Amino acid sequence: MTADLPRGRTHPLLFSGTDWDFDTIRRIYEAVEEAARNELGLDTYPNQIEVITAEQMLDAYSSTGMPQLYKHWSFGKQFAHHELVYRKGMRGLAYELVINSDPCISYVMEENSAMMQTLVIAHAAFGHNHFFKNNYLFRQWTDAEGIRDYLEFAKGYVASCEERYGQAAVEQLIDAAHSLMNQGVHRYPRRQRLDLKAEEQREAERHAYQERFYNDLWRTIPTGAQQASRQSEDKRRALLELPEENILYFLEKTAPKLAPWQREILRIVRHVAQYFYPQSQTKVMNEGCATYCHYRIMTRLHRQGSINDGAFLEFLQSHTNVVAQPTFDTPYYNGINPYALGFAMMEDIARICNDPRDEDREWFPDIAGKGDADNVLKHIWANYRDESFIAQFLSPRLIREWRIFHVLDNANKNVLEIAAIHDERGYRRIRRALARQYDIAWQQADIQVVDVDLAGDRHLILQHEVVNGILLAEGDTAQVLQNLATLWGYNVILREVDPATRKVLKEHVARATPAIAA
Template sequence: MTAEYTLQQLTDWNGRIEEYVRESGLDCYEQHFEICSYEDMLCYEAYVGMPSHYPHWSYGKAYERQKTFYQHNLSGLPYEMVINSDPCLAYLMKDNTLLLQILTMAHVYGHNDFFKNNRLFRRDTRAELTLEVFKAHAGRVRAYIQDPSIGPEAVERVLDAAHALRFQTSRNGPGKLPDRDTLRREAQEAIPERLQNDLLGFLAERGRLTDWERDLVSLVREEALYFIPQIETKIMNEGWASYWHYQILQKLELPQALHLEFLQRHNLVIRPHQGRVNPYFIGFKLFEYLDKTLGREQIFRVRAEERDQSFLRRYLTRELCEELHLFVYQKQGDDIVVTEVPDEEGWKQVRDELAGSVGVGGMPAITPKKVDQGTLILEHQYDGRELELNYARETLKYAARLWGGTVKLPTVIDGKARQLSSDEMPEIKGRL
């Protein structure tokens, strides 16, 4: 703990924040905070916030990269990290100032309410099991690593493939587990209907895998399904938390010195970023606008029912596009060319481009289409955006590893239909 404040002060400020949280109508899980060092925060960030996670080289690589960037002042650290669990767990970095801890705690309660009430989280995750599930996964992976008949290299090979494909899974939640009769019927189908939009799930069930390999792929898929609601609501979630930390700190009657720092910190959080979208900025501005125009009761309904894509399509107006300085651009050779601005005709295109790029909409969708004499044929759901060459190459390589045979991928290259194969990748420069 730094000398600037004591644990009792944090406890007292948290009590005042919780009082306003209850008065405001926020509906939260029980909230737990853990104070950690910057090294701990780097580790939690690399291991996606989980206090217990299975080992894999990619997490160590992420830790070393983030540590190097932080030590050379090339990047900062998150003020907080919150886990969608019940009780809700959040980390506070002990080097933060007192005001930053107060702001962060208020911000965390916004996330907590969002996790508990947004329909994607209610439908797709069981917060009361989160920590135990991740601990169980870590135990299973370590058991396979320590098994002399398997070992770390074989485990790593399967995890590498599953990680590469982890978000090529159902984008509409895990769905219901099939019963015995359903599985018996599906055994006669090359690609069951419930797996037609779930490449990783299909490979986990139908790939030529041993039982332990199948378990690892299923484990990675289960964790991906846990994180998809967070990917799908990044703008809303951060905007909601930012909106509420602003409301709460305005009510706390902060001493003048703390209030000035609050204004500085808040503006740093929600400032626009040059060349990219700041989800805190967009989300905060939309919820602030909706509170003024629709009222407090309506914004609670919005946070419960929407995801980023529908949130932007329904509530991002021309006036907000102009205020937020949003525009559409394309790369033409070495130049960046603005193609749409939020004028009377172009603002809808600006809105739709942004909505189409958020969440999993920013990731290409590749699904199993059919099996032809042992060859798995995939489908790229082409929407005008061509695949990156490296993405296609890695997807084919890892899908073939889990399938245990040849995998082919029809797609579009330079505006023309082409088919790529894991057996013979064409040498194509630049983009596919």
């Protein structure tokens, strides 16, 4: 009943002031859920809201956002760093942390005000949650239903290995595996979707079977020159399924000196890397979706009287800070803010759908004036990643408002070149150039295992397809290759190749060191 409510208000206030209790959180969640369903029609996993302390949030930061992840010394190092800068007031903490799982877990800080709890529930429990459930990359690459059980299994398995084989051996193995995580993912769909819930059972089966692939591989090594001459390179590579982009997968299946428990830990690390793979390609879209959703939900709550003017002003201040884009000449500029760009593009797409200009009709004939902005946005959230999203939907108007130019910095020239300005051709070049910055092929090196000399010294041969003439950093490459040589057990050769001429631009060699103790 609303008879006793003040004029203009259709719902009672969810809270007054900044304090909250768990009944307040329940009321906030129900109101946000009603707005998310009725205002935006969001489709989400069931939600699990957990209130945590600042120290627990720091711990979650340190374990790559996964509080249930296995223990490792590097997480403690990260915790000490984050805690130091936080205690000194040099950096704040995130108000929330959300995990792509079913149910979707949202960690919220107990230090948050009642308004901030409303904001982060709208942002994480519904904005991010909808994106996780519906975007094709997450549907294709992640198992939201099985991730929590798998992390519990992984944590227990690593702990049991430390007890049985020693903490030093396990840490050395994980150190080497972590250095290869970027090269430990499948970038193209596999024949069968990964089912993490069944991984624990499969591990037991693998252990009992003692990994038959070891014998199948190494029994093919020729015993004489005549036999070696009969075995063609193509057949050898076919047997090893080369080339292989997922180096951790190749080591797990093929490395001759690893024990079964070591292979299982490599499998755990690459599964975690694969879980995070979609997030690196959807940062702008994911944060843009969540920010757009929380803005719409909070505006609806204020309009219907569920939050008062003071709370809404507090929200607007926080929201404005989140979507602020520092200019390039400010001391704290750190590139394009994904919250700012994502939110601006979502708002611009809604404008194009509902109130297009002639320019918009020319550039976006499929959506301009369609008038169904929410469904257009939900289609975009489901079917694009950052690169394709920017390449398709960055509008000339937004390029002008953000004053974006394409500046070409050629190391061989003494001056910068303005390669694109605000004209039709320039808009397209700017959009392509910005989209390229989010291309996974430009963000991460394309390094693949291309051959193994089974008949000779068993050197592992890798190849880097050089993009835009950019070679790998010398120091980092040497360290990572040394870790790879330790895992493989023999020397490793990495050749950097020009994709056009196939010329070898540089060669790196890592000598095998004593294998990790099994």
